[in-house]
Amino acid sequence: MDTRLLKHFLVLSETLHFGRASELCHISSSALSRSIKQLEDSLGVALFERDNRTVSLTREGVKFQRYARDALSHWDMIRNALLEEAQELQGELSMYCSVTASYSFLHDILRRFRSSYPKIEIKLHTGDPAPAPNRVLNGDEDIAIAARPDSLPSALAFKSIGLSPLLFIAPVDDPVLAPHVDKPIEEINWSEVPMILSEQGLARSRVDRWFSNKALKPNIYAQVAGNEAIVSMVSLGFGVGVVPKIVLENSPLADRVKVLPVTPTLPAYDVGVCVLQKKLKNPLIEAFWAQL
Structure with missing residues (x-):
């Protein structure tokens, strides 16, 4: 055909x-x-x-x-x-994940999968993790690595592959921000701290809820797509950011930022693989799902 x-x-x-x-x-x-x-x-x-x-x-x-x-x-x-x-499974699977996920979680998964099914081609797209579940729901991708949404759509199947805490990070020894953040955590006036936040997605909704519970309005300096960009801007002293721990651990700028021990802590990311429920009958996706 x-x-x-x-x-x-x-x-x-x-x-x-x-x-x-x-x-x-x-x-x-x-x-x-x-x-x-x-x-x-x-x-x-x-x-x-x-x-x-x-x-x-x-x-x-x-x-x-x-x-x-x-x-x-x-x-x-x-x-x-x-x-x-x-x-002799063969064909093509399209996947979506963040850059960090591509060389952390995804690397070992794909290594095992390629060994078992060498004739299945993988078409990988990387970008901001926030829209990952919707890219699967809309049919743009077969598979995505994403944080489990607070409310998982019924059309999605989700399999957890790891947890990653959400961390507040600040630059190390920055003369502009130091007066705001180099003090006991309970004394920080968060309404004066410039924040660098995700434009959308799970991290943004959890940070917004954190500020709302403290009856504060965040002082937003910048809204960006992609956690890697947040680490970069924080390391340059533009403000305080919030990123998953897995991103910070894999960042070449990790030694230029520090973690702030805020309370209460933000709920951790439940990182996993998501596909459409109806596509689990596809032999290619079924084979990938079984490797997890």
């Missing part, structure tokens, strides 16, 4: 750039254009709106994107079900 047209469409729908999409598909831009035109001619509708500068999905393109993802997923499922007895 030739699934190339669907794959070409999905890559373009994710990149919205003919040049990048053609590189990822290992074909020329003109060949990619022919694939899209062939699909649009077959369907009788335009899937993309394009001009000299931009490419975007039409309303019909958004609907077809959902179909294409499901169709390729079902194709992989039946193909690998037929190959399962011969232990």
